[in-house]
Amino acid sequence: MNDASPSLMSVDVAGVTVSYANGNVALRDASFRLTGGSICALVGVNGSGKSTLFKAIMGLLKPAAGTVAIAGLPVPVALKRNLVAYVPQAEEVDWTFPVSVWDVVLMGRYGYMNFLRIPRAEDRRIAEESLVRVGMLEFRDRQIGELSGGQRKRVFLARALAQRSRVILLDEPFTGVDVNTETAIIALLRELRSAGHIMIVSTHNLGSVPEFCDNVVLINRTVLAAGPTAEVFTQENLLRTFGGVLRHFRFDESTVQKHDGREVTLLTDDERPLVFGKGGHVEYRERAGREDVVRKRSEDEEDL
Amino acid sequence: MIQTLLAPLQYEYMLKAILVSAVIGGVCAFLSCFITLKGWSLMGDALSHSVVPGVAVAYYAGWPFAAGAFITGLLAAVGMGFVKTKTRLREDAVIGVVFTAFFALGLLLISLFPSQVDLRSIIFGNILGISNSDIAQVLIISAVTVLVLGLKWRDFLLFCFDPTQARALGLNTTVLHFVLLTLLSATAVAALQTVGACLVVAMLVTPGATAYLLTDRFSRMIAIAVTLGVVTSLVGAYASYFFDGSTGGCIVTLQSLLFVAALVWAPKHGLRAARARRQAAALAAAPV
Numbered sequence: 094m095n096d097a098s099p100s101l102m103s104v105d106v107a108g109v110t111v112s113y114a115n116g117n118v119a120l121r122d123a124s125f126r127l128t129g130g131s132i133c134a135l136v137g138v139n140g141s142g143k144s145t146l147f148k149a150i151m152g153l154l155k156p157a158a159g160t161v162a163i164a165g166l167p168v169p170v171a172l173k174r175n176l177v178a179y180v181p182q183a184e185e186v187d188w189t190f191p192v193s194v195w196d197v198v199l200m201g202r203y204g205y206m207n208f209l210r211i212p213r214a215e216d217r218r219i220a221e222e223s224l225v226r227v228g229m230l231e232f233r234d235r236q237i238g239e240l241s242g243g244q245r246k247r248v249f250l251a252r253a254l255a256q257r258s259r260v261i262l263l264d265e266p267f268t269g270v271d272v273n274t275e276t277a278i279i280a281l282l283r284e285l286r287s288a289g290h291i292m293i294v295s296t297h298n299l300g301s302v303p304e305f306c307d308n309v310v311l312i313n314r315t316v317l318a319a320g321p322t323a324e325v326f327t328q329e330n331l332l333r334t335f336g337g338v339l340r341h342f343r344f345d346e347s348t349v350q351k352h353d354g355r356e357v358t359l360l361t362d363d364e365r366p367l368v369f370g371k372g373g374h375v376e377y378r379e380r381a382g383r384e385d386v387v388r389k390r391s392e393d394e395e396d397l
Numbered sequence: 398m399i400q401t402l403l404a405p406l407q408y409e410y411m412l413k414a415i416l417v418s419a420v421i422g423g424v425c426a427f428l429s430c431f432i433t434l435k436g437w438s439l440m441g442d443a444l445s446h447s448v449v450p451g452v453a454v455a456y457y458a459g460w461p462f463a464a465g466a467f468i469t470g471l472l473a474a475v476g477m478g479f480v481k482t483k484t485r486l487r488e489d490a491v492i493g494v495v496f497t498a499f500f501a502l503g504l505l506l507i508s509l510f511p512s513q514v515d516l517r518s519i520i521f522g523n524i525l526g527i528s529n530s531d532i533a534q535v536l537i538i539s540a541v542t543v544l545v546l547g548l549k550w551r552d553f554l555l556f557c558f559d560p561t562q563a564r565a566l567g568l569n570t571t572v573l574h575f576v577l578l579t580l581l582s583a584t585a586v587a588a589l590q591t592v593g594a595c596l597v598v599a600m601l602v603t604p605g606a607t608a609y610l611l612t613d614r615f616s617r618m619i620a621i622a623v624t625l626g627v628v629t630s631l632v633g634a635y636a637s638y639f640f641d642g643s644t645g646g647c648i649v650t651l652q653s654l655l656f657v658a659a660l661v662w663a664p665k666h667g668l669r670a671a672r673a674r675r676q677a678a679a680l681a682a683a684p685v
């Protein structure tokens with residue numbers, strides 16, 4: 094079975110430098126340490142090296158310098174012991190492959206099966222439970238390509254869950270996934286955290302980070318800051334990480350009226366925030382050019 | 398009537414040919430499930446042509462043909478891997494360049510040293526004249542291939558479907574890659590005996606491709622492909638007695654006919670099923 098020793102789970106990334114075959118150094122001297130249970134957000138712009146960092150942790154890319162250790166063990170050993178599961182940003186699989194949802198989830202259990210990889214009752218039970226978790230049980234006999242993008246993502250998430258690894262790497266699990274599923278996944282991650290697991294989640298969804306992540310790693314070709322969310326996830330650090338490419342929504346410049354004059358800033362790396370005002374109408378980012386909207390709304394308020 | 402139908406079975410050489418073809422047909426079909434899904438069909442063709450110089454040298458030097466063939470087959474595979482990593486050429490170009498180079502070398506060797514090597518039997522196969530030692534080699538290759546694939550098919554399935562996950566689970570994908578490549582070379586050598594270098598690729602692709610059209614489950618795909626491989630080889634070899642035609646030609650023609658049948662009538666992925674679905678959809682959308 095997997096190393097279910099009560100000892101603390103940990104992920105150590107020490108001075109990792111990764112360069113691609115074309116000489117491009119995607120990550121330089123990245124270091125951070127996580128101990129379980131924890132949900133850690135990995136935040137950075139496109140091309141900042143998030144996926145690269147995941148691949149280095151999984152041993153899919155060999156660091157030119159530095160080391161990765163999981164529970165104090167080198168990566169290959171940790172993989173053999175089923176300590177790490179990984180859900181890539183985009184599954185590069187052949188979607189026409191003759192495998193069903195159920196087959197795919199059972200693949201997560203290979204590490205626990207015997208030489209012939211014949212699933213036991215225990216493996217089936219865990220696979221089924223994982224499918225229930227992501228709400229995909231009714232699709233178990235579907236061929237894997239006959240699913241929507243979000244559903245495919247959930248199946249691969251279920252496979253990672255079925256692996257019962259104590260470290261789970263999720264590369265942008267929420268892109269293309271609806272709100273219900275996102276909420277369900279976050280609830281699940283919280284449960285796993287209580288059980289002592291470490292989850293590293295890359296995301297562009299800055300708003301949800303303080304809600305469910307207790308740790309944050311900010312990255313731009315190297316680790317800019319890492320630590321507890323309250324200390325690291327600050328406006329100053331975020332502006333530094335994103336170098337001004339964030340979308341701001343300053344309330345005092347927007348069409349939102351009757352704010353009390355103190356500055357409130359909404360930052361997002363992902364979609365434009367959709368802000369509804371007190372009357373339930375859409376608010377715009379700039380007041381300039383919307384004078385008519387502002388005037389009309391003031392008049393409406395006076396009518397009341 | 399019955400006399401006529403049983404006639405081929407009275408000859409020992411026919412009986413041997415039919416049985417050996419069936420074994421090879423089954424093994425190739427088993428492997429074809431992985432080859433088609435891995436996208437190695439062209440690789441199968443390449444390897445079957447690359448073994449030709451090996452066969453020539455082996456006959457010339459008095460080695461078992463399989464040894465020579467196997468060595469040049471692997472050399473070609475390694476050569477392709479090397480050229481591919483060192484250049485920006487696309488894979489199909491690399492395969493095309495390397496295997497034709499090997500095949501040309503084989504032709505050259507055979508024409509320069511026209512000893513007992515019969516070019517026709519290499520290129521078109523000569524199962525009717527197969528020697529007992531060749532049968533032994535074929536059986537050993539087949540037994541090993543069936544054993545390895547039979548025991549580890551689920552690992553190979555994962556390797557073909559999602560190599561990243563295979564590595565994440567701690568499987569050694571480099572070993573899996575080379576074992577599959579080795580089995581492919583070995584099986585190509587065995588199939589060379591029945592259908593010849595030109596048609597080996599059909600045995601290594603068509604049954605898997607046909608089965609792929611008929612099911613969405615990998616285990617069923619294997620069962621269908623192997624059944625097709627064995628039956629077409631049995632029937633094809635048997636029928637070739639009456640036509641007095643090429644054994645390889647008979648087997649592969651039969652396999653191709655079944656592929657076309659599957660293409661048209663497959664219950665879900667066939668052309669007719671697709672048309673029926675389109676019509677049903679049009680009907681449902683039409684105003685009543």
Ligand SMILES: Nc1ncnc2c1ncn2[C@@H]1O[C@H](COP(=O)(O)OP(=O)(O)OP(=O)(O)O)[C@@H](O)[C@H]1O
Pocket residue numbers: 113114115117118119137138139140141142143144145146182
């Ligand atoms: N296969 C590759 N070969 C060469 N360079 C690459 C390769 N993959 C990524 N890169 C480069 O490495 C850098 C980091 O890429 P990475 O995929 O890790 O970014 P990311 O943070 O995951 O971005 P995103 O938010 O878009 O997913 C980028 O500059 C990218 O151009």
Ligand SMILES: [Mg+2]
Pocket residue numbers: 143144145182264
């Ligand atoms: Mg990425």
